[in-house]
Amino acid sequence: MQQETARSGTIEMTYREAVREAIREAIKRDERVFLMGEDVGHYGGCYAVSKGLLAEFGPERIRDTPLSESGFTGAGIGAAMAGLRPIVEVMTVNFSLLALDQILNTAATVRHMSGNQFGAPVVIRMATGAGRQLAAQHSHSLEGWYAHIPGIKVLAPATLEDARGMLWTALQDPDPVLIFENVMLYNMTGKLAADAGAVDIDKAVVRRPGRDISLITYGGSLWKTLEAAATLAGENIEAEVIDLRSLRPLDDATIMASVAKTRRAVIIDEGWRSGSLAAEIGMRIVEQAFYELDAPIARVCSEEVPIPYPRHLENAAIPQADKIVAAAKAALGRE
Amino acid sequence: MAEFRMPSLGADMEAGTLVEWLVKPGAKVKRGDIVAVVETQKGAIEIETFETGEVEKLLVDLDTKVPVGTPLALIRTEAEGKPAAVPAPEKPSPPAAPAVTAAEPAPPTVPVPPAAAVPPPPAPARPMAAPVAEGRVLASPAARRLAGERGLDLSTVAGTGPAGAITYADVERGLAEAEPAVPAAPVAPPEPSEKPPPEKKRVPTLNLEAMRVAIAAAMARSKREIPHYYLEHQVDVTACERWLSETNASRPPDSRLLMGALAIKAVALAARRFPAFNGFYRDNKFEPAPAVHVGVAIAIRGGGLAAPALHDADKMPLDELMSRMRDLIQRTRAGRIRGSEMADPTITVSSLGERGVEVLYGIIYPPQVAIVGMGKAVVRPWVVDGAIGPRSVVTLTLSSDHRVSDGHAGALFLAEIGKLLQEPDKL
Numbered sequence: 001m002q003q004e005t006a007r008s009g010t011i012e013m014t015y016r017e018a019v020r021e022a023i024r025e026a027i028k029r030d031e032r033v034f035l036m037g038e039d040v041g042h043y044g045g046c047y048a049v050s051k052g053l054l055a056e057f058g059p060e061r062i063r064d065t066p067l068s069e070s071g072f073t074g075a076g077i078g079a080a081m082a083g084l085r086p087i088v089e090v091m092t093v094n095f096s097l098l099a100l101d102q103i104l105n106t107a108a109t110v111r112h113m114s115g116n117q118f119g120a121p122v123v124i125r126m127a128t129g130a131g132r133q134l135a136a137q138h139s140h141s142l143e144g145w146y147a148h149i150p151g152i153k154v155l156a157p158a159t160l161e162d163a164r165g166m167l168w169t170a171l172q173d174p175d176p177v178l179i180f181e182n183v184m185l186y187n188m189t190g191k192l193a194a195d196a197g198a199v200d201i202d203k204a205v206v207r208r209p210g211r212d213i214s215l216i217t218y219g220g221s222l223w224k225t226l227e228a229a230a231t232l233a234g235e236n237i238e239a240e241v242i243d244l245r246s247l248r249p250l251d252d253a254t255i256m257a258s259v260a261k262t263r264r265a266v267i268i269d270e271g272w273r274s275g276s277l278a279a280e281i282g283m284r285i286v287e288q289a290f291y292e293l294d295a296p297i298a299r300v301c302s303e304e305v306p307i308p309y310p311r312h313l314e315n316a317a318i319p320q321a322d323k324i325v326a327a328a329k330a331a332l333g334r335e
Numbered sequence: 336m337a338e339f340r341m342p343s344l345g346a347d348m349e350a351g352t353l354v355e356w357l358v359k360p361g362a363k364v365k366r367g368d369i370v371a372v373v374e375t376q377k378g379a380i381e382i383e384t385f386e387t388g389e390v391e392k393l394l395v396d397l398d399t400k401v402p403v404g405t406p407l408a409l410i411r412t413e414a415e416g417k418p419a420a421v422p423a424p425e426k427p428s429p430p431a432a433p434a435v436t437a438a439e440p441a442p443p444t445v446p447v448p449p450a451a452a453v454p455p456p457p458a459p460a461r462p463m464a465a466p467v468a469e470g471r472v473l474a475s476p477a478a479r480r481l482a483g484e485r486g487l488d489l490s491t492v493a494g495t496g497p498a499g500a501i502t503y504a505d506v507e508r509g510l511a512e513a514e515p516a517v518p519a520a521p522v523a524p525p526e527p528s529e530k531p532p533p534e535k536k537r538v539p540t541l542n543l544e545a546m547r548v549a550i551a552a553a554m555a556r557s558k559r560e561i562p563h564y565y566l567e568h569q570v571d572v573t574a575c576e577r578w579l580s581e582t583n584a585s586r587p588p589d590s591r592l593l594m595g596a597l598a599i600k601a602v603a604l605a606a607r608r609f610p611a612f613n614g615f616y617r618d619n620k621f622e623p624a625p626a627v628h629v630g631v632a633i634a635i636r637g638g639g640l641a642a643p644a645l646h647d648a649d650k651m652p653l654d655e656l657m658s659r660m661r662d663l664i665q666r667t668r669a670g671r672i673r674g675s676e677m678a679d680p681t682i683t684v685s686s687l688g689e690r691g692v693e694v695l696y697g698i699i700y701p702p703q704v705a706i707v708g709m710g711k712a713v714v715r716p717w718v719v720d721g722a723i724g725p726r727s728v729v730t731l732t733l734s735s736d737h738r739v740s741d742g743h744a745g746a747l748f749l750a751e752i753g754k755l756l757q758e759p760d761k762l
Contacts, residue, residue: 263477263503294475294502333496 010191013197015230018160018192019181022167024089025197027053029059030085032160033171035087036063036076044104046091047127047186061205063273071100073124077107077176081121082152083222085171090126093142093180099124105175108151119174129182129270130318136306137315141270143180143219144277155201157223158185160192162245165199177201180247182220182270204251206258210238213257213328216281217246221319222246225268228324239328245278254290255281263294266318266327273301295331301326338406339370341395344380345553346679349472349490351375352400353407362390364410364635367615368671371407376491376542376549378641378670380677388412388702438701472746474501481506491548495557512548524676546639557701561616562737564743565696570753571719573726578759589661594712594729595631595686598658600762601755603627603649606682609748612705612733621704621739630680630700633667633699642683642700643668653762687711696731704736706750 012328026033041064042146044051054062065072069090076088090096096103107120130160147154153173157163163181170177207222217225222243229239240258244250259265265285269278278299285297300319309312329335341351342409355372364370373378375578380401395401470488474482478501482489482636487577492509494501583591606613614624629640645659666672685697687726693713697706710730717726733749755762
């Protein structure tokens with residue numbers, strides 16, 4: 001790995017490699033940790049995240065599973081309840097619906113149902129989002145649904161630092177943590193500190209400060225939002241960009257502090273608009289910061305259609321920088 | 336029991352300060368009687384009652400600022416007769432809006448520079464139950480809170496936010512503009528004709544700076560919302576001038592007729608025939624008015640402007656119209672306009688008179704849909720019956736709301752006014 005090239009300073013790597021490094025570190029640091037899922041071993045993972053890990057750690061720690069999300073997710077939850085620290089990889093969030101019963105009815109509730117005798121310290125990773133022309137059964141963004149469920153934490157790493165650092169912290173949590181990796185981020189390249197390690201998993205972060213409007217987003221939409229903020233800056237609009245990082249719990253304090261400063265908010269969420277996480281955030285702003293508001297809260301979400309296969313339609317269906325720019329300007333009463 | 340409420344004296348009014356009661360409990364009133372004086376940005380306005388009966392109870396103290404719609408007094412109507420043994424239940428429903436005592440800074444013993452003047456005390460936020468329909472100002476929550484804290488009337492602020500809503504920055508700007516006006520309202524000279532003022536009576540004053548702010552808000556709203564179109568028409572008024580000089584020759588100066596009265600009458604008659612220019616545009620639709628109340632633009636010394644109504648101008652004989660117009664101008668300049676006069680105009684006429692210019696294009700006073708402008712009469716070479724001769728010519732203009740009417744109808748309306756002015760004896 002490139003790691004040897006720079007002991008100190010930074011290393012250039014992809015988001016995919018950052019996730020892989022996080023898994024490697026966890027497996028090395030804690031003997032209870034193992035990775036399981038469809039094609040994670042011999043194939044190296046459907047997004048090649050775990051490529052090379054089977055050779056490095058062997059089939060005990062890198063476990064290929066049958067094609068049954070309900071079965072292997074349940075097995076991972078059981079292993080966690082029994083004392084191990086499994087990392088369960090589900091290919092995409094669309095497929096995770098087959099395991100929804102295990103996640104919601106078992107993992108999220110077992111501590112409550114057992115009177116605090118059991119917990120399920122499992123980490124479930126999965127890919128989410130559109131943009132790779134995988135059509136309507138592989139491209140949706142359903143993390144907002146999971147953010148609805150009490151009993152679990154839902155994370156959305158958007159940067160190399162978070163891809164590298166969230167997993168270890170998640171594994172320390174006594175309850176289930178779901179990590180959503182946007183499919184468009186795996187190939188993203190960037191510089192990461194050579195000594196990058198664990199990061200917190202409960203705070204939102206201001207990725208770009210600004211005074212005129214808060215653009216609240218997460219995951220793959222972060223980069224489109226930052227692009228929109230740069231465009232807005234050219235029109236003398238200083239947008240503040242908030243990366244939520246954690247979708248459950250939401251870091252209300254950071255959101256409200258920003259809105260209290262800018263008095264305006266646009267929420268960018270690749271989920272469908274109706275009943276979305278964006279709706280939840282907007283409502284919280286109304287509940288907690290109503291008197292700070294200077295404009296209607298706006299949302300840029302996916303169109304309410306199954307994500308289309310053709311590239312131009314797929315792009316048109318999900319949030320893009322130009323839509324974010326337009327929504328921000330509308331909130332500012334510009335054009 | 337009828338409630339006498341704080342009226343809305345224009346679409347942009349949210350609240351008014353009760354400055355004078357002209358009746359006491361027990362007084363008999365009849366419909367149209369003036370019972371109170373309310374101070375607004377447009378000056379002190381006399382408020383009439385719509386009920387006939389006996390004043391049962393005054394509900395609001397002097398110098399109290401209350402939102403539009405707040406009951407000010409209870410009036411026992413004739414039908415109800417004398418109070419029964421069991422008192423009528425106090426009506427609980429419309430929220431007794433929290434009374435906000437008007438900012439009345441005590442006279443400072445040491446002269447204080449205006450900049451150090453104490454800002455008005457924070458006013459509680461307006462209750463949400465206040466009437467929503469009429470004249471609801473579009474403002475963001477942050478703007479409303481700031482305006483409430485600093486006692487700024489949102490109707491005086493022009494909005495720049497989405498859909499023209501007033502934003503926080505707009506209120507800040509409004510506060511910066513309004514600040515100098517707060518400490519010292521100009522005091523009008525006492526009016527000699529007034530009866531000796533009763534206790535606590537406030538001499539009505541015209542706060543010209545507040546009036547300017549109100550004009551700014553109304554005009555900015557008009558230009559923002561109303562797609563104006565403009566037409567111009569030159570009218571030979573030689574016949575009017577001749578008729579006026581003949582009619583006035585035998586009259587004492589105070590009962591002479593003026594050209595302005597002829598113009599108002601002509602506009603009123605034309606407006607009756609062309610209803611698309613007479614009424615209000617509200618809630619995205621035009622409501623033609625059943626009567627013609629012509630707003631007369633009256634300039635106020637020092638820079639103010641008001642356009643109170645001459646009610647039923649189309650039905651009034653010219654002499655009555657003239658004397659009502661004189662009375663209206665006098666009272667407006669003294670700061671005593673009646674509430675109905677402020678709220679009722681269905682169309683406005685603006686004439687700059689003999690000292691003005693030849694053409695003026697008005698800005699429509701919302702929610703009205705038309706304003707007729709009249710320049711001064713000038714003698715021009717004019718062709719009459721094939722020969723050129725000197726004639727007095729006036730340029731009439733029409734500014735009208737294109738959401739309601741089109742240029743073709745506007746042209747017919749303007750031409751009709753011109754035609755009516757050819758036969759002044761029939762006006």
